[in-house]
Amino acid sequence: MTSPVDLGPGSFAEHTSLRVGGVVGTWIVARTEAACIEAIVECDDLGRPALVLGGGSNVVCSDAAFDGTVVQVAPMGITTVDQEGLLRIVSAAGEEWDELVLRSLAAGSAALAPLSGIPGLVGASPIQNVGAYGAEVSDYLVSVRVWDRTGRSVQELSAQECGFGYRTSRFKQELDRFVVLEVAFDLPVDESVCVSYPQLASAVGVDVGASADGVRVREAVMELRRSKGMVLDEHDRDTWSVGSFFVNPIVSDAVARTLPDECPRFSTPSSSDEVKVSAAWLIAASGIDPGFQLSESGARVSTKHTLAISNTGSATCEDVLELARWMRSCVADRFGVELVAEPRLIGCTL
Ligand SMILES: Cc1cc2nc3c(=O)[nH]c(=O)nc-3n(C[C@H](O)[C@H](O)[C@H](O)COP(=O)(O)OP(=O)(O)OC[C@H]3O[C@@H](n4cnc5c(N)ncnc54)[C@H](O)[C@@H]3O)c2cc1C
Numbered sequence: 001m002t003s004p005v006d007l008g009p010g011s012f013a014e015h016t017s018l019r020v021g022g023v024v025g026t027w028i029v030a031r032t033e034a035a036c037i038e039a040i041v042e043c044d045d046l047g048r049p050a051l052v053l054g055g056g057s058n059v060v061c062s063d064a065a066f067d068g069t070v071v072q073v074a075p076m077g078i079t080t081v082d083q084e085g086l087l088r089i090v091s092a093a094g095e096e097w098d099e100l101v102l103r104s105l106a107a108g109s110a111a112l113a114p115l116s117g118i119p120g121l122v123g124a125s126p127i128q129n130v131g132a133y134g135a136e137v138s139d140y141l142v143s144v145r146v147w148d149r150t151g152r153s154v155q156e157l158s159a160q161e162c163g164f165g166y167r168t169s170r171f172k173q174e175l176d177r178f179v180v181l182e183v184a185f186d187l188p189v190d191e192s193v194c195v196s197y198p199q200l201a202s203a204v205g206v207d208v209g210a211s212a213d214g215v216r217v218r219e220a221v222m223e224l225r226r227s228k229g230m231v232l233d234e235h236d237r238d239t240w241s242v243g244s245f246f247v248n249p250i251v252s253d254a255v256a257r258t259l260p261d262e263c264p265r266f267s268t269p270s271s272s273d274e275v276k277v278s279a280a281w282l283i284a285a286s287g288i289d290p291g292f293q294l295s296e297s298g299a300r301v302s303t304k305h306t307l308a309i310s311n312t313g314s315a316t317c318e319d320v321l322e323l324a325r326w327m328r329s330c331v332a333d334r335f336g337v338e339l340v341a342e343p344r345l346i347g348c349t350l
């Protein structure tokens with residue numbers, strides 16, 4: 001067994017994409033399943049706070065010190081097996097999500113191409129059911145192997161047991177109970193993929209609902225994502241963010257009817273009397289422009305996308321939260337719709 005690597009004290013600002021947050025008592029990089037479990041069990045036995053992290057791209061961490069242990073889940077390994085027209089791809093939690101997308105394309109499946117370029121690790125992908133351009137991981141996820149901190153055992157959860165919804169899952173409802181160790185997907189063996197998202201269809205040059213070559217879809221997605229500051233790039237401070245700061249609100253039909261016709265609406269498969277509306281549009285229409293900054297704040301609205309809050313280089317967590325509160329109150333005052341944060345807030349509230 002490889003021992004966990006104790007990095008000693010580090011800070012959330014050094015290890016997260018938003019680059020804010022205080023000093024952490026102990027930072028452990030656990031490179032095997034056994035090391036992950038050992039580190040977590042040790043904390044649980046001692047009653048010491050333990051936070052499980054992947055790549056740190058969807059967390060907003062308090063400026064205050066965290067007097068506990070961060071366990072970065074880092075086991076590696078991807079296996080692919082072609083079984084009767086389906087590609088079974090099993091990945092350890094510590095693999096980069098985008099590496100999994102590339103591996104699946106190379107193995108003959110284009111299914112994950114719309115999810116290209118999403119930062120973070122495979123182990124975090126089921127937590128908020130990551131999604132983009134009309135696809136989400138729950139479309140293909142078969143099972144998740146976890147360490148259950150309540151039952152103190154390794155378990156295999158089926159997709160159904162994960163309780164997936166729009167940017168949510170059982171892992172968000174039962175926060176911190178499960179440590180994801182491995183994720184399995186079944187992907188159709190097909191080098192093209194159906195393009196259901198209008199902006200992507202137009203970028204690829206096909207009709208909505210038509211199929212397109214997976215490599216072409218990936219290129220178009222990466223181009224679109226870069227233009228919105230949604231691909232991590234240390235030289236582009238718009239990407240010093242958590243991606244979208246707010247989820248698209250799901251509102252009742254009655255509320256949706258009060259919104260201007262121009263507000264983009266998306267279907268919600270789970271309900272016919274609810275509508276998902278565009279948070280980016282609501283923010284822009286409530287008077288917040290790209291690049292907007294409160295005075296003396298190191299945080300700003302991304303210059304490329306009104307849904308992202310970026311660190312200009314000097315932001316504190318409090319700067320980020322203050323701007324998020326401002327955006328939320330502008331939208332509530334103008335449209336009566338409450339924006340809800342997408343990232344996990346650690347040691348702080350909005
Ligand atoms: C520029 C940018 C663009 C983005 N674009 C998208 C997008 O298009 N779609 C989208 O859905 N998201 C997007 N995100 C958000 C983010 O990339 C995803 O949520 C990603 O899955 C987070 O992965 P991570 O490994 O960085 O998770 P972390 O930030 O490390 O953790 C996120 C949450 O998951 C938990 N967690 C992490 N790993 C594990 C594990 N192994 N077991 C149990 N719990 C765990 C953490 O405790 C935390 O609550 C974007 C972020 C950025 C910065």
